[in-house]
Amino acid sequence: MPEQSPSPTGSPPRPPSESGGGVAATPEVVPATDAAGPSPPDSVPEAEAAGHGRGLGVMAWVAIGWLVLVVLLAILAPLLPIPDPVNDIDTNAFLASPSSGHLLGTTSDGHDVLSMVIFGARASLIIGVGSILAGFLVGGFLGILSGYFKGRIGGVIGSVLDIFLAFPNLVLALAIVSFMGQSIRNIVIALAIVSAPVLARIARASTLTWSEREFVLAARAQGARHARIMWREILPNVLPAMFSIALLGIAVVIVAEGGLAILGVGVKPPTPSWGNVINDGRSDLADAPWITLAPSAAIFFTVLALNYLGDVVRARFDVRESAL
Amino acid sequence: MRVIAVKLVRLVVVLLIVTFLCFLLMKLIPGDPVDKVAAFATPEQKAVIREQLGLEKPFFSQYWSWLSGFITGDFGRYYTTNGAVGETVSSVMGQALPVSGLLLLYSQLLALAVAIPAGIYTAYKAGTRVDGVANTVAFGLLALPNFVLALVLVIYVGAQWKLLPTQWAGDPGVNPMLQWRYALLPTISLAAGQIAIYMRLLRTDMIDTLQEDFITTAKAKGIPPRKVLLRHALRPSSLTLLTVAGLNVGALIGGAVVIETIFGLPGVGRRITEAILAQQYVALQSFVAVIAITYVLVNFTVDILYSVLDPRIRNARAVT
């Protein structure tokens, strides 16, 4: 996953990303003597408290709501009563402030910012989901292979993956896109290449824990072939944990697209993406900050929602695993 | 000692592979790189460049000459569009590396300076309202991309309130990171997300440590909470944090690239974007290679430091 990710791509002893914070349960009772100093925590991260038992918390539904809204707007964009971000130019309003005509103002070329943000969601989401999907397919596959065959093959694949991890991600993606040319397809490929090793490593770690379990041994004892075991036994167990990673990964890739755009190798204008609208607005930050702020806010809230849901999902599956 | 030796060997292998991949990148460019970089040169000039770059030679021999040049510090040159030879990449890099290096260093220091007290305090007050608020803020900071923060700072602190400059327009050769007015906003932009990560990391470890029996013993000696936190709880809890902070330096390189571009800092990041736009693939290749190597070296150093710092690991190794 590219650089904007909070998690370092090295090999830290512990993953730094954690369950969502939130207001913890306030301790109730009368403390008779305060003498004990630092107390043990009884805080439950909001994500876990929400997911306790069945049903998700309010915040999770808000997050889902936002994501659904974004996806819907992106899909329905051409049908919405908004100007075409590429072709419709309002010659009366260049760099206009937000007004009733243009809810988020216009760019220096007269394009309506709101429609650029809505249409831009399409590119950003395609890149986000596409890269992670591709990264999963390749990385997940390699990761499971490497985790399952612990011997030579696994070690070799593991080492190759580690090599890839030795590259600072955004720079690698930058290099790939600049050499291959700017297009949505190439960006997806570049970010997929960059995400795959990280996803592979996570898949590998997960596979390693699962392949020690007895039901895998049982399947082997019954003569099941490796491929079948990996498909029927390991994959269904690795998938739920990976789902949380996927959500977080999409967030990271969307941010990475923004970074690439600022570096000049984002989606090629005039096709809008959140990243390149941000970049477009950079030249007019003093006069028309909304051009940059609107897609920035879109990215921020989308990432917030994805992070939150990723934590909720992870809390859910962690609890279940420990209950085993 | 043996362990370190093994790691050193692995390091060298990784470095070789990484440099190979960097070299490979240039070969993957569709079309003729010389045509792109020296678009207006004459065929004879282009031929000279090709000769210089050794593009006619077989693949591995190219790699070898590139690598040997690279190791000795010959990072290639820039080319003008007319086909003339420009500055050496190494001189540009020599000026750019300190800028980026300081940016990374400052942002890590700032992040730690804020995150460590915050982490200690929220661990001490775990479960209270303060802790909840801090956690929510941290969550928000994590979701905020650093370039968004940078742009917001540019808009408000720079453009609207005009408190600080936001673009560096000074001489090349002068390091803007040495001037606090230019260094502050970029440092904050890079540090903010890190603060969130480090604070939560330390908080988790501290909370775990505070449950340990020896903390109760320390309390029972009558030692006040502040000393218990700082003297007893902090040290065992800080190892993970320091390791992650060290490893993160490498991961931040990408983020620094974007931040430099936004603030116009003449660091490695901006040089890379310039090289891309001007299609200076030789320079680009060298920059990418240098970054990758730095990243690998930093990770390696942190790895070694980690095993050295923890007395339990150190002693365990001494015993065996």
Added chain:
Amino acid sequence: MSRRAPDAAPVDDGRGASGATGGEAPLLEVTDLVTHFSTPRGVVRAVDGVSLSLRRGETLGVVGESGSGKTVLSRSIMGLLPKHNVIRRGSVRFDGREIGDADSEEMRGLWGTQIAMVFQDPMTSLNPVMKIGRQITEPLLHHLDITKKYARDLALSLLSSVGIPEPERRLGQYPHEMSGGMRQRVMIAIAIACGPKLLLADEPTTALDVTVQAQILDLLQKEQQERYMAMILVTHDLGVVAGRADSIAVMYAGRVVEVAPTRTLFAAMRMPYTEALMRSIPRIAEPSHTRLKAIHGRPPELIDPPPGCRFAPRCEYVQDRCWKEEPPLIPGDEPGHSYRCWFPVGTPEGEAARERNRAAGSAAPANAPEAPAAPAAGAVAGA
């Protein structure tokens, strides 16, 4: 030492246990100490009304199974409980001063200098990444106004006093470089460093080898005598306190169910739980493969205890009354002896009760229902 029934007014009858200095005011007086924990499952009544008192130079043994509340008691006396979800009531008077409602700053002034605790597991109770020397000098430097050099010399003499050879070398070592027994000696050194008047030893030998246990207990006794400390020795092992405590308090389900000077307890115990505890100690003299006499039944319910005596479900002597009314602490024949039982061991009522139960075929009903079940035929309302 004097004991009081829980609802009687505190009376110091001046009767000391054998061997203790008489006439001196008690150093520690605990009255009706209650410590409850608020948990999601309900309120856990870990300590449910305990009273005791102790003079300097005396040793009180507190004995009970896990869950009896003995550890919580020692922490509660010291005030070393978590901040949240704890309900604490009752009076703790130390050296004439009420400390039950003291705030953390006040307590910190007492910890180390007046009251100290030796913890159970020295491996986890010592800071693994701090040198031993520093862990000993830390309270010295904090509480006393001395130089670092002087503190170091004090630490050296403390280490010698607790029987650690080569103290110079040990100062610079880490806990994991020492054996279990040595670590516990260090713990003791830390505890006595600032010369406390009261020492609470919470299962100090449980984590140690049997061979080392006696040494540590001897060390504790020696330090106590030399420094004229009051000591509370908490343990689950009656054998530990047998020769070393002036009096013993037996705890069950958060209450003191019997307390007596040691000799009296062993010679004339009254509470059936005490008897069962004593019987469960394996003896060397018995032939090998002798079945250990464990106390059957389950540990008591601390969250919503049923009415009546808490030991009823596991008691050989149980009668109808035991299920309905909880016995108060009543004084026994000897001074300083109180117990909580309707049908005590060694009394005519008690013997009769046991006979009845035996005759009915089972020593005690296996199920402990909420509703008091008649244990056997011919239940007679006891005396």
